[in-house]
Amino acid sequence: MATDTLKNTTDGGSGGGGGGARAVRRLLLDNGALSALVVLVVAMSLLSGDFLTTQNLLNVGVQAAVTAILAFGVTFVIVTAGIDLSVGSVAALSATVLAWSATSEGVPVWLAVVLAVGTGIACGLVNGALVSYGKLPPFIATLAMLSVGRGLSLVISQGSPIAFPGSVSRIGDTLGGWLPVPVLVMVAMGLVTALILARTYLGRSMYAIGGNEEAARLSGLRVKRQKVAVYALSGLFAAVAGIVLASRLSSAQPQAAQGYELDAIAAVVIGGASLSGGVGKASGTLIGALILAVLRNGLNLLSVSAFWQQVVIGVVIALAVLLDTARSRAGASAAPGTSGSGGAGGSGRKGARAVKYTVAAVLVAAVIGGVSFWNNGSSGGGTKVGLSLSTLNNPFFVQLKAGAEAEAKAEGVELTVTDAQNDASQQANQIQNFTSGAMSSVIVNPVDSDAAGPSVRAADKAGIPVIAADRGVNKADIDTLVASDNVAGGRQAARTLAEKLGGEGRIVILQGTAGTSASRERGQGFAEGIKAYPGIKVVARQPADFDRTKGLDVMTNMLQAHSGVNGVFAENDEMALGAVKALGSKAGTSVPVVGFDGTPDGLKAVKAGTLYASVAQQPAELGRLAVLNAVKAARGDKVPSMVKVPVKVVTAKNVADFS
Numbered sequence: 111m112a113t114d115t116l117k118n119t120t121d122g123g124s125g126g127g128g129g130g131a132r133a134v135r136r137l138l139l140d141n142g143a144l145s146a147l148v149v150l151v152v153a154m155s156l157l158s159g160d161f162l163t164t165q166n167l168l169n170v171g172v173q174a175a176v177t178a179i180l181a182f183g184v185t186f187v188i189v190t191a192g193i194d195l196s197v198g199s200v201a202a203l204s205a206t207v208l209a210w211s212a213t214s215e216g217v218p219v220w221l222a223v224v225l226a227v228g229t230g231i232a233c234g235l236v237n238g239a240l241v242s243y244g245k246l247p248p249f250i251a252t253l254a255m256l257s258v259g260r261g262l263s264l265v266i267s268q269g270s271p272i273a274f275p276g277s278v279s280r281i282g283d284t285l286g287g288w289l290p291v292p293v294l295v296m297v298a299m300g301l302v303t304a305l306i307l308a309r310t311y312l313g314r315s316m317y318a319i320g321g322n323e324e325a326a327r328l329s330g331l332r333v334k335r336q337k338v339a340v341y342a343l344s345g346l347f348a349a350v351a352g353i354v355l356a357s358r359l360s361s362a363q364p365q366a367a368q369g370y371e372l373d374a375i376a377a378v379v380i381g382g383a384s385l386s387g388g389v390g391k392a393s394g395t396l397i398g399a400l401i402l403a404v405l406r407n408g409l410n411l412l413s414v415s416a417f418w419q420q421v422v423i424g425v426v427i428a429l430a431v432l433l434d435t436a437r438s439r440a441g442a443s444a445a446p447g448t449s450g451s452g453g454a455g456g457s458g459r460k461g462a463r464a465v466k467y468t469v470a471a472v473l474v475a476a477v478i479g480g481v482s483f484w485n486n487g488s489s490g491g492g493t494k495v496g497l498s499l500s501t502l503n504n505p506f507f508v509q510l511k512a513g514a515e516a517e518a519k520a521e522g523v524e525l526t527v528t529d530a531q532n533d534a535s536q537q538a539n540q541i542q543n544f545t546s547g548a549m550s551s552v553i554v555n556p557v558d559s560d561a562a563g564p565s566v567r568a569a570d571k572a573g574i575p576v577i578a579a580d581r582g583v584n585k586a587d588i589d590t591l592v593a594s595d596n597v598a599g600g601r602q603a604a605r606t607l608a609e610k611l612g613g614e615g616r617i618v619i620l621q622g623t624a625g626t627s628a629s630r631e632r633g634q635g636f637a638e639g640i641k642a643y644p645g646i647k648v649v650a651r652q653p654a655d656f657d658r659t660k661g662l663d664v665m666t667n668m669l670q671a672h673s674g675v676n677g678v679f680a681e682n683d684e685m686a687l688g689a690v691k692a693l694g695s696k697a698g699t700s701v702p703v704v705g706f707d708g709t710p711d712g713l714k715a716v717k718a719g720t721l722y723a724s725v726a727q728q729p730a731e732l733g734r735l736a737v738l739n740a741v742k743a744a745r746g747d748k749v750p751s752m753v754k755v756p757v758k759v760v761t762a763k764n765v766a767d768f769s
Contacts (some may be wrong), residue, residue: 111257111579115746116335118372119483123471123760125227127712129177130163130268133354137214137659139530140569143380143381143382143394143397143398143401143692144379144397145181145401145427145578146401146429146685147401147404148396150404150405150408150426152214152736153408153571154407154411154412154659155403155406155411157314158408158411158412158547160411160546160547160548161407161408161411161649162571163166163546165545165546166543166546166547168288168289168290168293168405168413169291169407169539169542169545169546170227170295170400170403170404170407171290171293171403172290172292172293172358172542173356173403173404173539173625173678173715174220174400174403174540175290175293175295175296175397175408175544176201176292176354176355176358176367176370176535177353177370177373177374177399177402177403178299178300178395178396178399178400179196179295179296179298179299179347180198180301180347180348180349180351180367180370180371180374181200181374181375181378181381181398182299182300182302182344182347182380182392182395182396183346183347183348183351183371184197184344184347184371184374184375184377184395184585185247185307185314185342185378185381185383185390185391185395186303186307186343186344186742187307187341187344188321188375188383188384188385188387188390188712189307189316189317189320189383189387189389189390190316190320190336190337190340190387190754191319191320191323191385191386191387191388192241192248192340192341192387192764193248193249193252193385194237194248194253194344194371194378195253195255195256195371196237196250196252196256196259196348196371197344197347197351197367197370197371197374198256198343198367198368198371198374199231199256199257199259199260199263199371200230200233200234200259200345200346200348200349200352200507201230201349201352201355201366201375202259202260202263202349202352202362202363202364202365202366202367202368203229203230203233203259203260203262203276203352203372203419204226204227204229204349204350204352204353205226205227205262205353205355205362205363205366206231206262206263206266206272206362206511207222207225207226207266207277208222208223208225208226208269208273208274208275208278208353208356208362209222209267209272209273209356209361209362210266210267210362211225211226211273212275212405213243213272213275214272214279214504215274215379215531218275219275219278221461222278223278223353226352226353227346227349227350229349230345230346230347230348230349230350230352231342231346231349231356231465232273232347232582233259233345233348233350234341234342234343234344234346235338235341235342235345236255237251237252237255237341237343237344238337238338238339238340238342239338239346239741239748240629241337241341242333242334242335242337243334244610247390252470256371260364260365260368264364264365264624266364267362267364269364269625269626269653270364270559270624270630271361271362271363271558271561271625271687272361272362272566273360273361274356274357274359274360274361274362278353278356278357279357279360280355280357281295282354282358282359282564283352283357283434284355290356291357292354292357295350295354296396297345297569299350299390300393300395300396301392303347303395304391304392304393304695305391307390307391307392312336312339313339313607315331315336316333316336316340317388319331319333319336319337319387320387320388320389320390321388322388322535324763330527333521336605337375340685341596341750348755351364351367352367353620355367355535358538358564359534359535359558359564360559360561360564360585361539361558361560361561361562362562363534363535363558363561363625363627363719364624364625365532365623365624365625366533366534366535367451367535368532369531369533371570373399373402373496376398376402376427377395377398377399377401377402378390378395378398379398379743380394380397380398380400380401380402380427381394381396381397381399382394383395389575389637392412397699401426402423402427405422405423405426406419406423406539406543407539407543408425408529409422409541410413410526410544410547410717411543411547413524413526415527416499416502416527416528416529417502417521417529418573419511419529420530424501428756431580439677446754447614448480465666466526466623471503472569472769477752483591489525492523492524493522493524493550493551493710493741493744493745494522494523494524494525494526494547494548494549494550495518495523495524495526495549495550495551495552495553495737495740495744496525496526496528496540496541496543496544496547496549496550496551496553496581497511497514497525497526497527497528497553497554497555497736497737498528498530498537498541498544498553498554499511499527499528499529499530499551499555499758500530500532500537500557500581500621500626500762501529501531501553501557502527502528502529503531503532504656504682505707505709505710505711506682506683506707506709506727507555507685507727507729508577509529509709509710509733510580510668510729510730510732510733510736511527511733512730512733513730513731513732513734514527514733514734514736514737515527515554515733516730516734516739517734517735518550518614518735518737521737522739523550523737523741523744525737526544526547528540528543528551528571530557532557532623532626533557533689534556534557534558534561535561536561537554537556537557537561537562537563537565538562538564538565539556541562541566541568541569542565542568543576544569544574544679545568545569545572547563549574550573550574550575551574551576551577551589551741551743551744552569552575552576552577552740552745553577553578553579553736553737553738553740554566554578554579554583555578555579555580555581555625556578556582556583557626558625558626558627558628559581559584559616559627560584560585562583562584562586563583563584563586564585564708566583566587566588567585567586567587569588570587573744574748575589575590575723575740576588576600576731577590577591577736577740577743577749578590578592578593579591579592579594579596579732579733579736580592580593580628580727580729581596581628582627583626585615589739589743589749589751590739590749590750590751590752590753591751591752591753592732592735592736592739592753592755592756593753593754593755594727594732594750594755594756594757595609595637595754595757596627596628596632597631597632597634597635597638598635598757599632599633599635599641599706599725599727600632600634600636600706600725601635601636601638602631602635602637602638602639602725602757603632603635603636603639603679603704603723603725603759604635604636604637604638604639604642604643604679605639605642606704606722606723606725606759606761607677607679607702607722607723608639608640608642608643608646608703610677610702610722610723611646611676611677611702613643613645613646614645614648615645615647615671615676615677616644616647616675616676616677617646617647617648617649617653617675617676617677617678618647618648618649618650618651618665618668618672618675618677618678618679619633619636619648619650619651619652619679619680619681620651620652620653620654620664620665620678620679620680620685620686620688620689621633621652621653621654621679622655622656622681622682622685623656624653624755628656628681628682629656629681632681632706633651633681635765636679636681638755639728645733646677646768648734649672649675650672651685652664652667652668652669653735654680654685654688656681656682656684656685657685657688658684658685658687658688658691659683659688659760660685661680661684661685661686661687661688661689661692662687662688662689662692663688664688665678665688665689665691665692665693666692669692669693671751675701675703676701677701677702677703677704678701678702678703678704679703680703680704680705680706680739682705682706682707683705683706683707683708683709683711683712683721683724684707684709684711684714685705686703686704686705686706686715686721687705687711687712687715687721687722689739690703690715690720691720696722697720697721698718698719698720698722702722702723703720703721703722704722704723704724704727705721705722705723705724706724706725706727707724707725707726707727707729708724708726708727708728708729708758708768709724709729709758712726713726713760713768714723716762716765717758717762717765718762719762719764723743723759723760724759724760725756725757725758725759725760726758726760726762727755727757728755728756731755732755735753735755739753742750747769751769
């Protein structure tokens with residue numbers, strides 16, 4: 111009673127204007143994540159007139175859907191003071207199982223969906239059993255499942271995307287031509303989460319276990335069984351998220367949802383949950399996912415550098431959590447899951463929360479309406495071109511970006527560059543943002559040609575010209591493809607290496623990121639070309655993900671496993687340079703290495719003699735031509751359907767001319 115009286119005196123009543131200020135402060139502190147979301151929405155609305163359009167707000171919902179669904183499942187785990195790092199891999203595995211069973215194995219679609227959901231639940235059960243009965247820390251158990259799930263996804267798909275059944279792909283479409291189905295699924299899963307947490311025995315058990323596991327056990331709760339059920343729920347939600355994600359892309363990508371587990375955990379924590387357990391709610395998790403989606407969407411619309419976007423997102427996440435920490439220190443509200451359980455003040459507290467949420471909703475609506483009136487339409491003005499690159503963690507695409515920026519400056523147009531980080535889903539989001547951001551034209555360098563199709567079709571419907579760079583887009587209309595022929599380049603690489611070896615030898619192949627179009631096409635061309643030389647045997651082929659460090663490690667391992675290797679083909683220069691490092695003095699003398707791309711470091715190695723050859727694609731020229739044709743298409747000029755950038759094998763004999 112004394113405490114209640116003190117709180118009433120301190121927070122309450124008769125302070126006049128000071129009491130009103132304290133009430134506003136209390137409202138903001140009690141809803142830290144919601145306050146952060148409101149601030150973000152207002153800021154983005156003021157900075158970009160394209161943000162508050164109906165289409166863009168629907169885009170934000172779609173882009174938040176997969177993260178939110180994953181995060182709802184992770185909420186259960188975090189409430190019990192656990193962690194689940196496997197949800198991204200489980201999502202990819204579940205989607206792959208669905209696509210593989212329904213297409214390759216001819217299983218009825220409804221049964222394939224059941225198998226996919228069962229796969230997610232099974233992964234969760236394994237996680238729960240390892241944590242509860244195997245006594246493994248949740249971090250270690252789910253980290254192991256992260257690797258197992260991703261590996262099984264690659265094994266089942268053989269590293270290539272699998273077309274998704276058309277009937278299931280409708281989940282990625284819209285109802286009535288405007289309401290996205292992923293948003294409906296997100297809302298439904300959020301309601302299920304809220305119901306489980308607030309109205310079920312399992313939900314109350316989660317809060318008890320997270321608050322004090324030993325006390326929960328002594329109170330008669332079957333803690334081990336409850337934990338297994340919690341991780342199974344997380345696996346179920348991951349499976350649903352995987353199906354929604356694959357539906358959006360019209361294909362199951364074995365490398366899909368990489369890193370999504372971190373976004374899911376961030377959404378839960380931003381939403382007010384505690385990693386120490388005992389605190390968390392569905393509404394907070396949804397708000398956390400929306401914050402991340404608003405950030406990425408808004409930064410795309412504002413043409414913020416792809417590199418700075420990661421910095422900004424990290425800073426905002428930290429600030430949002432700091433705000434929630436301030437709320438906790440101020441003791442502004444009781445822990446979720448404990449405040450509503452009876453007692454004389456229970457209904458009063460529920461009523462107070464309802465009033466606060468209503469006031470917050472009214473404020474949000476008023477702010478959005480005011481900002482919309484202030485902006486009164488799109489930001490417009492001048493020719494704007496969006497460029498979505500598959501990755502900027504590769505010198506080839508950094509050069510492509512540089513060539514594109516130089517041409518944009520020469521043409522006097524505004525160029526927005528985004529980095530998909532080899533994530534087909536993230537690229538789909540970026541193209542959606544370009545479509546709703548009133549871009550005059552869009553350039554896409556696809557992570558995967560099939561997965562880019564749905565988002566490019568949406569741009570087609572909006573009447574926005576689309577230029578494909580380096581790789582084509584399947585099942586969609588594009589105005590121009592500016593590209594080198596990866597398959598032809600692979601054949602040239604095979605001929606160059608075979609002639610150097612005199613038609614006899616044992617070689618190894620370093621492959622790129624599994625499932626990407628570039629890796630498939632270059633590998634296909636090399637395989638076709640090497641068939642003409644029966645005296646050459648491919649003793650091993652392993653992916654090194656287009657990465658120099660991985661190229662070094664994988665090549666070192668293959669040299670240990672296979673003796674007498676006297677030739678190497680790497681599907682890009684970065685992996686080739688890693689192989690050169692692993693070979694040491696043998697590189698360029700007894701073991702020729704052939705790379706792909708013609709990057710500056712690759713050309714230096716060719717000149718030095720450590721890299722025998724590189725199939726050069728002239729990425730800066732590719733970027734320049736892509737922007738040139740994008741500007742022409744935006745202005746209504748006729749553009750060719752195909753623009754070929756010359757591919758050339760560069761050796762020590764011609765490297766000076768090429769440079």
